[in-house]
Amino acid sequence: MNEAKKINIALLGLGTVGTxxxxxxxxxxxxxxxxxxxxxxxxxxxxxxxxxxxxxxDDPSVLTNDWKEILDDESIEIVVEVMGGxxxxxxxxxxxxxxxxxxxxxxxxxxxxxxxxxxxxAEQSQKDLLFEAAVAGGIPIISPLKQSLAGNHLTEIxxxxxxxxxxxxxxxxxxxxxxxxxxxxxxxxxxxxxxxTADVEGLDAGRKMAIMASIAFxxxxxxxxxxxxxxxxxxxTDIRYAKEMGCxxxxxxxxxxxxxxxxxxxxxxxxxxxxxxxxxxxxxNAVFVHGDAVDDAMFYGRGAGEMPTASAVVGDIFEIxxxxxxxxxxxxxxxxxxxxxxxxxxxxxxxxxxxxxxxxRYGVLASIASVFGNxxxxxxxxxxKEKKNDAAELVVITDKVRERHLNDSLTIFKGxxxxxxxxxxxxxx
Amino acid sequence: MNEAKKINIALLGLGTVGTxxxxxxxxxxxxxxxxxxxxxxxxxxxxxxxxxxxxxxDDPSVLTNDWKEILDDESIEIVVEVMGGxxxxxxxxxxxxxxxxxxxxxxxxxxxxxxxxxxxxAEQSQKDLLFEAAVAGGIPIISPLKQSLAGNHLTEIxxxxxxxxxxxxxxxxxxxxxxxxxxxxxxxxxxxxxxxTADVEGLDAGRKMAIMASIAFxxxxxxxxxxxxxxxxxxxTDIRYAKEMGCxxxxxxxxxxxxxxxxxxxxxxxxxxxxxxxxxxxxxNAVFVHGDAVDDAMFYGRGAGEMPTASAVVGDIFEIxxxxxxxxxxxxxxxxxxxxxxxxxxxxxxxxxxxxxxxxRYGVLASIASVFGNxxxxxxxxxxKEKKNDAAELVVITDKVRERHLNDSLTIFKGxxxxxxxxxxxxxx
Numbered sequence: 001m002n003e004a005k006k007i008n009i010a011l012l013g014l015g016t017v018g019t020x021x022x023x024x025x026x027x028x029x030x031x032x033x034x035x036x037x038x039x040x041x042x043x044x045x046x047x048x049x050x051x052x053x054x055x056x057x058d059d060p061s062v063l064t065n066d067w068k069e070i071l072d073d074e075s076i077e078i079v080v081e082v083m084g085g086x087x088x089x090x091x092x093x094x095x096x097x098x099x100x101x102x103x104x105x106x107x108x109x110x111x112x113x114x115x116x117x118x119x120x121x122a123e124q125s126q127k128d129l130l131f132e133a134a135v136a137g138g139i140p141i142i143s144p145l146k147q148s149l150a151g152n153h154l155t156e157i158x159x160x161x162x163x164x165x166x167x168x169x170x171x172x173x174x175x176x177x178x179x180x181x182x183x184x185x186x187x188x189x190x191x192x193x194x195x196x197t198a199d200v201e202g203l204d205a206g207r208k209m210a211i212m213a214s215i216a217f218x219x220x221x222x223x224x225x226x227x228x229x230x231x232x233x234x235x236x237t238d239i240r241y242a243k244e245m246g247c248x249x250x251x252x253x254x255x256x257x258x259x260x261x262x263x264x265x266x267x268x269x270x271x272x273x274x275x276x277x278x279x280x281x282x283x284x285n286a287v288f289v290h291g292d293a294v295d296d297a298m299f300y301g302r303g304a305g306e307m308p309t310a311s312a313v314v315g316d317i318f319e320i321x322x323x324x325x326x327x328x329x330x331x332x333x334x335x336x337x338x339x340x341x342x343x344x345x346x347x348x349x350x351x352x353x354x355x356x357x358x359x360x361r362y363g364v365l366a367s368i369a370s371v372f373g374n375x376x377x378x379x380x381x382x383x384x385k386e387k388k389n390d391a392a393e394l395v396v397i398t399d400k401v402r403e404r405h406l407n408d409s410l411t412i413f414k415g416x417x418x419x420x421x422x423x424x425x426x427x428x429x
Numbered sequence: 430m431n432e433a434k435k436i437n438i439a440l441l442g443l444g445t446v447g448t449x450x451x452x453x454x455x456x457x458x459x460x461x462x463x464x465x466x467x468x469x470x471x472x473x474x475x476x477x478x479x480x481x482x483x484x485x486x487d488d489p490s491v492l493t494n495d496w497k498e499i500l501d502d503e504s505i506e507i508v509v510e511v512m513g514g515x516x517x518x519x520x521x522x523x524x525x526x527x528x529x530x531x532x533x534x535x536x537x538x539x540x541x542x543x544x545x546x547x548x549x550x551a552e553q554s555q556k557d558l559l560f561e562a563a564v565a566g567g568i569p570i571i572s573p574l575k576q577s578l579a580g581n582h583l584t585e586i587x588x589x590x591x592x593x594x595x596x597x598x599x600x601x602x603x604x605x606x607x608x609x610x611x612x613x614x615x616x617x618x619x620x621x622x623x624x625x626t627a628d629v630e631g632l633d634a635g636r637k638m639a640i641m642a643s644i645a646f647x648x649x650x651x652x653x654x655x656x657x658x659x660x661x662x663x664x665x666t667d668i669r670y671a672k673e674m675g676c677x678x679x680x681x682x683x684x685x686x687x688x689x690x691x692x693x694x695x696x697x698x699x700x701x702x703x704x705x706x707x708x709x710x711x712x713x714n715a716v717f718v719h720g721d722a723v724d725d726a727m728f729y730g731r732g733a734g735e736m737p738t739a740s741a742v743v744g745d746i747f748e749i750x751x752x753x754x755x756x757x758x759x760x761x762x763x764x765x766x767x768x769x770x771x772x773x774x775x776x777x778x779x780x781x782x783x784x785x786x787x788x789x790r791y792g793v794l795a796s797i798a799s800v801f802g803n804x805x806x807x808x809x810x811x812x813x814k815e816k817k818n819d820a821a822e823l824v825v826i827t828d829k830v831r832e833r834h835l836n837d838s839l840t841i842f843k844g845x846x847x848x849x850x851x852x853x854x855x856x857x858x
Contacts, residue, residue, distance in 0.1 A: 024580050024722050031647075034766040035579055132577055138723040140569075140577030148561055148569030150464055151453050151743030218460075276729060279708045284725075293453050293740035294567040296713075297730035300705060301723060311722035314580030328757035337463040 007321050008043040010070040012092055013083030014053050014063075017106050017133070018045070020310030021082060021317075022057065028314065036321040044070045046083070071095055078320050080313060081105040090114055097121040097129065102329055104316040106133035106309055112207035112223040115214065119334035126330035128323055130316035135208045136161050136285045138308030139301040140315070145215045145289070146332055152291030154216040158429075159253040161208040163283035163303045164192045164199035165231050169239075169249060169268075170281045176236050191283055201230035202251060202266040209253035212287065213264045217257045219340040221264055227345045229267035238355060238424045241385070241395055242270045248278040249426065261341035263348050270353050271429040346404035351380065351428035353397055356413070357421040360392040364418050368394070371416075375409040377401045391420050397428060436750050437472040439499040441521055442512030443482050443492075446535050446562070447474070449739030450511060450746075451486065457743065465750040473499045475512070500524055507749050509742060510534040519543055526550040526558065531758055533745040535562035535738055541636035541652040544643065548763035555759035557752055559745035564637045565590050565714045567737030568730040569744070574644045574718070575761055581720030583645040587858075588682040590637040592712035592732045593621045593628040594660050598668075598678060598697075599710045605665050620712055630659035631680060631695040638682035641716065642693045646686045648769040650693055656774045658696035667784060667853045670814070670824055671699045674782075677707040678855065690770035692777055699782050700858040775833035780809065782826055784853035785842070789821040793847050797823070800845075804838040806830045820849050826857065 009025075011018050025032075025042060032040050045062050047053040054060040067088070070076055079096040081103060083089050090110055093103050098121055105111065111118070111134045122129035132142045136159070145154070160166050164186055171182040183200065186192035198204045206226040213221040231251050242249050247270040256263040271278050276298050280286040285303025290296055302308035323329045358364050365382075372379055378399040385393040398406070406425075413419040438454075440447050454461075454471060461469050474491050476482040483489040496517070499505055508525040510532060512518050518539055522532050527550055534540065540547070540563045551558035561571045565588070574583070589595050593615055600611040612629065615621035627633045635655040642650040660680050671678050676699040685692040700707050705727050709715040714732025719725055731737035752758045787793050794811075801808055807828040814822040827835070835854075842848040 020722075027582070027721065028580055031582075034647075035764065139726055140573040143577050144569040144573060147748055148572050148741065148744040150747045151457055151740050153456070153460075218463075274708075276708065279703075279705065291740065292456065293449075293736045293743070295731045295734075295737055297568055297728075299726075299728060301726035305724075307722045308724055311580050311720065312577065314722070315577040318579045319576055322760050323757070326755075326757035326760045328752070328755035328760065331751050331755045331757065335464065 005038040005325060007038050007040050007078065007324055008076045009040055009078045009080060009317065010044040010046065010076045011042060012046045012079060012081045012089070014045055014047050014056055015082065015084070016306045017309045017313065018082040019056055020306035021080060021313045024307065024310045024314045036318045037325050038321050040317065040321060043076055044073065046070060067092055071099055076101060077324055078102045078104065078317060080317065081107055082313065086110060086113065093118055094121055097125050097127055100125050100127060102128040102320045102324070104313055104320065105131050106313055108134040108207045108211060112210040115211070116220055122330065123333045128320045128329045129333070130319060132316050133309045133312035135211050136287055136299070137301070137303040137305060138311045139285060139287065139299050139303065140312070141212065141287050141299050142215060144299065145212065146335055149289065149291060149294055149297070152293045154289060154291045155257050156290040157212050157216050157255040157287060158277060159205070159209060159212065159285070159287040160250055160277055160280050161253050161285050161287065161303060162199055162205040162251060163285055164196065165251040166280065166285070167191045167283045168200070169231060169234070169251065172234070172236055173239050173248060178236050179232060179234060200232055202228035205251060205253045205266040209255055209264050209266055213255035213262060214336055216255065216289070217262055217338070217340060218335055219262065219338040220336045221262060221342070225264055225342045227265040227267070231268050233424070234268050234426070235423065238426060241355065242353065245270070245397070246273055247271060247428070248273050250277060252277070252429070257340070258343060260347065261343035263343045265345065265348070267427055269427045269429050275429070346402070346407070348403050349400045350403065351398055351400055352406055353395065353424065353426045353428050354422065355424035356394050356396070356419060357388070357391040357423070358394055359418040359420065360387055360390055367416070367418060371409050371412050372398070375412070376405045377409050434467040434754060436467050436469050436507065436753055437505045438469055438507045438509060438746065439473040439475065439505045440471060441475045441508060441510045441518070443474050443476050443485055444511065444513070445735045446738045446742065447511040448485055449735035450509060450742045453736065453739045453743045465747045466754050467750050469746065469750060472505055473502065475499060496521055500528055505530060506753055507531045507533065507746060509746065510536055511742065515539060515542065522547055523550055526554050526556055529554050529556060531557040531749045531753070533742055533749065534560050535742055537563040537636045537640060541639040544640070545649055551759065552762045557749045557758045558762070559748060561745050562738045562741035564640050565716055565728070566730070566732040566734060567740040568714060568716065568728050568732065569741070570641065570716050570728050571644060573728065574641065575764055578718065578720060578723055578726070581722045583718060583720045584686050585719040586641050586645050586684040586716060587706060588634070588638060588641065588714070588716040589679055589706055589709050590682050590714050590716065590732060591628055591634040591680060592714055593625065594634070594680040595709065595714070596620045596712045597629070598660060598663070598680065601663070601665055602668050602677060607665050608661060608663060629661055631657035634680060634682045634695040638684055638693050638695055642684035642691060643765055645684065645718070646691055646767070646769060647764055648691060648767040649765045650691060650771070654693055654771045656694040656696070660697050662853070663697050663855070664852065667855060670784065671782065674699070674826070675702055676700060676857070677702050679706060681706070681858070686769070687772060689776065690772035692772045694774065694777070696856055698856045698858050704858070775831070775836070777832050778829045779832065780827055780829050780857035781835055782824065782853065782855045782857050783851065785823050785825070785848060786817070786820040786850040786852070787823055788847040788849065789816055789819055796845070796847060800838050800841050801827070804841070805834045806838050
């Protein structure tokens with residue numbers, strides 16, 4: 001153990017998260033030696049625009065636009081990748097690990113795609129690769145899954161892991177807004193990006209679920225394994241009907257470790273209003289975990305933002321600094337020691353909420369019921385709602401059914417003239 | 430790093446938690462070498478009654494009633510204290526640490542009273558002393574506070590950290606039961622002990638808050654520093670009135686790091702029904718944390734029980750095993766490097782809910798208002814509720830007021846004949 005050591009850090013990027021990390025390290029400056037037993041110094045910051053970045057730091061001499069300057073500096077022991085995107089972030093991280101530096105990253109895209117090769121490199125160099133900030137921002141979840149909950153066979157992870165869509169659904173629920181109106185508000189308030197696709201289509205959540213499923217089930221899951229479906233087709237009407245049934249609609253990431261393989265998917269879902277996830281509102285995130293020993297647990301907090309994300313990054317930096325002091329970097333590396341199959345989406349079982357507009361005449365209900373019946377779809381509940389333009393609106397809740405049986409029924413409905421439209425097909429928790 | 434090492438463990442105690450730990454280690458047996466890089470073997474279990482314990486284990490030869498046999502066995506590297514109580518648990522833990530063994534404990538009483546001397550001994554021997562299970566059962570909270578959230582100045586911790594009282598209050602809320610009825614039900618279902626004092630008077634919660642405050646604020650807080658007030662005087666009427674005001678009543682542990690020192694207290698409190706803690710029901714626990722970087726975060730789960738508590742203990746055992754492999758035991762020891770003052774309870778500021786029975790005649794309201802006014806208590810809201818036996822029931826909600834000013838007013842009311850009774854004085858979040 002080296003007392004009063006000084007540990008040098010390099011930041012790659014000085015955008016929102018990078019600036020947050022710089023601020024938090026300054027806010028903690030006085031406490032750091034007592035917390036981690038070493039001084040931490042930001043020795044270099046890699047930026048594109050030196051002039052613009054100079055306004056954000058006390059000492060502009062730490063700024064550089066030359067990665068080699070950081071890579072070749074042997075005194076830098078921790079590289080903090082907060083630039084985002086796939087390249088050059090991936091190359092820099094690989095090079096840093098190969099050069100024997102520890103790496104912290106907030107990059108979910110990269111971890112969800114290239115986690116394995118990064119971990120292989122970290123293991124080879126016996127260095128730390130930490131990424132708490134890559135999932136659910138400031139909420140400690142990666143470290144609890146790898147450490148405190150490691151005594152469990154985790155069977156299920158359900159997450160609200162995208163703040164933008166949760167904000168939109170909250171506004172649609174509490175104020176009856178339609179999707180487009182709520183999206184505009186989210187954009188106005190800075191919760192949604194100019195191109196909101198990755199958020200509203202569930203891609204961002206899908207990447208986070210891939211990372212969490214890998215850790216929870218000890219088997220590599222990549223983004224390609226995740227089924228994603230967004231919230232663009234959810235309407236205020238669906239939310240209102242769901243409420244009448246004691247449910248809320250949330251964009252949920254669901255990962256399950258089943259006998260037949262791992263299920264990982266992101267899609268809107270009806271969830272009982274009494275479930276702890278149902279009261280996670282606005283831009284908050286939460287991750288619900290079930291394990292054979294711990295039973296149910298939930299982690300809640302800010303899933304994004306400059307300071308919450310920086311909180312997670314700095315937690316990882318402290319962890320690495322403690323490991324450097326005690327010479328035990330690499331003590332927790334990749335935990336994917338199994339190779340479990342991924343279950344096909346069509347084999348997954350769910351209950352369903354189906355809203356359909358049908359002709360308002362005798363016999364229609366019977367025909368619909370028989371299509372469901374012929375395709376092994378058992379109906380739990382059916383309600384006829386208000387009529388519009390000679391069409392009756394039906395809401396059907398099914399029992400648990402295989403996706404492919406449901407899809408078969410829907411295909412048949414599409415060819416039936418008495419079924420005018422099926423505006424909503426939403427899974428039920 | 431020693432590959433394929435075998436690490437020997439001793440359990441002290443084979444009660445509920447000890448049995449749970451034994452079970453979880455068996456359930457994880459196959460995975461442990463891949464998870465922690467070493468085999469874990471339960472070499473000895475200290476019990477009082479060898480015969481009774483023999484029924485609970487595969488191989489009764491691991492049982493002993495002689496502590497020396499464990500202490501003197503140099504091959505035992507981890508001692509797991511799950512016997513509870515102050516002595517001999519304290520002595521055994523001190524001796525184990527002094528002998529160079531790592532210690533895991535689920536003992537909140539001991540950690541809240543003797544944390545400092547135990548940590549001093551652990552530091553001297555450079556061994557691990559972990560206690561995740563001592564607070565909030567299976568919920569990972571100690572490790573997130575010490576690690577993932579270490580980049581924060583934490584300013585507030587609010588916890589529902591006693592399952593028995595939360596179950597009682599939930600029943601009083603959802604089914605209108607009175608305290609005694611709900612307590613009987615809790616006893617019947619095994620949620621309350623034969624002597625429920627430690628739970629219903631807030632002592633158990635107080636110990637957990639002392640431990641969490643110490644870690645969160647980096648300054649030693651012991652149980653003696655915690656103000657505790659239980660739920661025995663809460664009535665179904667108070668809960669109903671609270672609901673009318675959009676609040677729930679919970680037994681909350683509150684710890685705050687203020688300019689004038691640390692506040693730590695446990696008492697019933699009205700909390701807005703929209704607050705994430707308000708929907709923590711039945712025997713579930715939750716800890717809400719506020720930090721300057723992470724903003725709000727919450728940790729939710731099972732606060733007690735054989736398997737959830739064992740989940741936390743086994744997480745700690747794995748952590749120590751990883752440290753043993755990498756030769757870095759003691760890497761995170763006591764984090765109380767400050768000596769902050771404890772704020773006196775009478776200097777604390779709260780809002781209050783006060784229910785009082787007063788004479789039903791002109792002038793009473795004015796007299797009461799003037800007593801409050803003369804004692805610097807500002808009234809936010811006053812509602813006259815139903816009349817009973819010629820007395821009017823008043824509910825007063827105050828603005829933020831110092832405890833001692835409120836107490837001064839209450840003393841004066843006690844001497845006034847027009848005030849017949851003050852059945853409820855409850856703080857408001």
